Every structure is written in structure tokens, then in C-alpha cells.
Amino acid sequence: RSDYVGFATLPNQVHRKSVKKGFDFTLMVAGESGLGKSTLVNSLFLTDLHKDRKLLNAEERINQTVEITKHTVDIEEKGVKLKLTIVDTPGFGDAVNNSECWKPVTDYIDLQFEQYFRDESGLNRKNIQDNRVHCCLYFIPPFEHGLRPVDIEFMKALQDKVNVVPLISKADCLTPSEIKKLKERLREEIDKYGIKIYQFPDCDSDEDEEFKRQDKELKESSPFAVIGSNTVVEARGQRVRGRLYPWGIVEVENPSHCDFVKLRTMLIRTHMHDLKDITSDCHYENYRAQCIQTMTS
Numbered sequence: 155r156s157d158y159v160g161f162a163t164l165p166n167q168v169h170r171k172s173v174k175k176g177f178d179f180t181l182m183v184a185g186e187s188g189l190g191k192s193t194l195v196n197s198l199f200l201t202d203l204h205k206d207r208k209l210l211n212a213e214e215r216i217n218q219t220v221e222i223t224k225h226t227v228d229i230e231e232k233g234v235k236l237k238l239t240i241v242d243t244p245g246f247g248d249a250v251n252n253s254e255c256w257k258p259v260t261d262y263i264d265l266q267f268e269q270y271f272r273d274e275s276g277l278n279r280k281n282i283q284d285n286r287v288h289c290c291l292y293f294i295p296p297f298e299h300g301l302r303p304v305d306i307e308f309m310k311a312l313q314d315k316v317n318v319v320p321l322i323s324k325a326d327c328l329t330p331s332e333i334k335k336l337k338e339r340l341r342e343e344i345d346k347y348g349i350k351i352y353q354f355p356d357c358d359s360d361e362d363e364e365f366k367r368q369d370k371e372l373k374e375s376s377p378f379a380v381i382g383s384n385t386v387v388e389a390r391g392q393r394v395r396g397r398l399y400p401w402g403i404v405e406v407e408n409p410s411h412c413d414f415v416k417l418r419t420m421l422i423r424t425h426m427h428d429l430k431d432i433t434s435d436c437h438y439e440n441y442r443a444q445c446i447q448t449m450t451s
């Protein structure tokens with residue numbers, strides 16, 4: 155079913171207490187403007203983030219993102235609540251000068267840490283609103299043959315602050331063999347330039363074979379190639395999210411068309427807990443240590 159996100163299976167990952175309270179998760183998107191960031195987050199959680207705006211032509215109803223915007227959606231599945239916050243960023247490329255184009259994004263992440271740090275040292279420590287960014291999807295254009303200098307700089311600026319998950323955007327522009335080549339190239343370059351992207355944790359040896367197979371497949375598919383769409387089309391007698399071309403339909407949730415489902419499963423079903431742990435144990439701890447250092451020096 156396409157309106158089923160799947161986080162209700164999360165109890166397997168975490169303890170009962172958080173199940174009752176519900177989960178918080180904050181996801182950010184970043185990268186050049188026009189690569190489909192707003193469209194993808196819209197497709198990911200099946201909510202029209204921009205629904206208060208007047209609908210134009212369906213293809214155009216996502217306006218250009220001109221400032222950092224935060225949307226929160228409450229989703230509930232099988233009695234499990236998820237408060238999902240999506241931070242949409244304007245993206246670079248519109249300005250003449252792109253130097254330090256990551257600055258608004260890193261500033262935003264730091265500001266959330268700062269807020270958390272202040273709350274944590276305050277009186278009301280039990281009920282802190284956690285707005286820290288748990289994951290940043292970084293969009294890489296499909297038209298290049300690898301990383302551009304700006305992609306390298308951008309991801310490097312983010313890597314010690316947030317879990318960076320690189321994505322190949324608009325994957326419908328590439329053939330399967332082109333996608334394969336680009337993925338290999340990107341993996342090599344990420345390695346070569348020492349970019350620290352989010353590392354999927356090693357699989358526990360006591361997991362069953364099916365789990366191990368899926369885990370291996372997930373790791374081999376990175377960086378995920380994704381397609382977004384805000385339109386529902388008819389394919390094989392079903393209404394699905396897709397893009398209609400004169401030669402056929404590209405289906406967002408069809409695993410043989412792109413890695414969209416893998417990405418969503420990873421974020422919501424299998425790795426949300428790990429993304430949150432790393433945010434608080436590594437990225438936030440780094441920030442905190444720096445704060446304390448400057449306070450005492």
C-alpha cells in the first residue's frame with residue numbers, strides 16, 4: 155500500500171517507553187536548487203507540505219524554496235506516533251556567488267545544537283524539545299560524471315555536524331547502466347576526498363539471513379538514486395506516484411525504477427534509531443565539547 159510508511163515496525167528497534175511517547179525525527183534536505191528536494195520530501199511522507207498554498211498545475215505546485223522552512227507532520231500507524239520534522243533549504247545555485255553556500259545550512263544545524271545545549275543546562279531538562287537535525291539528504295545532480303567541487307565542499311562542511319546521506323537526484327534522467335557507473339564513481343570519490351558520509355552500521359551476526367541480505371543490498375545501493383513526483387498516475391491499474399512521459403511511466407515506489415523505497419525504509423523503518431544515536435552521541439557531543447572548551451578557556 156502506498157500510503158503506508160512503515161515506522162510502526164519501529165518497536166523492534168527501541169524500547170516500549172519511546173513507543174508510548176512517540177518518536178521525533180528531523181530530516182533536512184540540501185543541495186543545488188532545482189534538483190527535486192522539495193518534491194522528494196513531499197513524496198517521502200505522502201503529505202503535501204505545501205497544502206496551504208493554492209494549487210496550481212500539479213507539476214508546479216511546489217514553489218521555489220527561498221528560505222529555510224520547517225514543516226512538521228504527525229503520522230500515526232498502528233498506534234505508534236511519529237512527529238516528523240522536515241527542514242527544507244533553499245539550495246544554492248541561484249546566487250551569483252556560491253562561496254560558503256552551505257553557511258545557512260550549517261548555521262541552522264548549529265543553532266539547534268545551541269538551543270539544546272542551553273535547554274539541557276536549564277531547569278526544565280525533562281521536557282526538552284529536541285530539534286536537532288538527525289539526517290541531511292544531500293542531492294547530487296545526475297548530469298555530472300561525479301562530484302563537483304561545490305558538492306565536496308558542501309558535504310565536508312556538514313560531515314562533522316550531521317549524518318550526511320548523499321543521493322543521486324532525478325534518477326529518471328539516467329539509464330540503469332549510467333546509474334551503476336555514477337554510483338561507483340561517487341563511492342570512489344567520496345572515499346578519495348575523505349568525505350564522511352553516514353555509515354550504515356555493521357549487521358549483527360545473529361540477524362537472520364533475510365535481514366543480512368537486505369542489509370547488504372542497502373549498502374551496495376548507496377548512494378541511493380531517487381525520483382520524486384507530486385502527481386499520482388495510473389500504472390498497471392493502480393494509482394501510484396509517478397512521472398508520466400510520452401514513452402511511459404516512471405514509478406517512484408517501484409524498486410526496479412529507483413531506490414526511493416530503500417531510502418524511505420532506511421530512514422523510517424531500519425535506521426532511524428541509529429541516526430538519532432549518532433546525532434546525539436557524536437555530532438552533538440562534538441558541539442558540546444567545543445562549547446565547554448570555549449567557556450573554560
Ligand code: GDP
Nearest residue numbers: 187188189190191192193216324325380381382
Ligand atoms: P528543489 O529546488 O531542489 O526543491 O527542486 P523542486 O522539488 O522544486 O523541483 C524542481 C523541478 O524538478 C520541478 O519541476 C520538479 O517537478 C522536477 N523534479 C523533481 N523531482 C524530479 C525527478 O525525480 N525527476 C525529474 N525528471 N524531475 C523532477
Ligand code: MG
Nearest residue numbers: 191192218219
Ligand atoms: Mg525546494
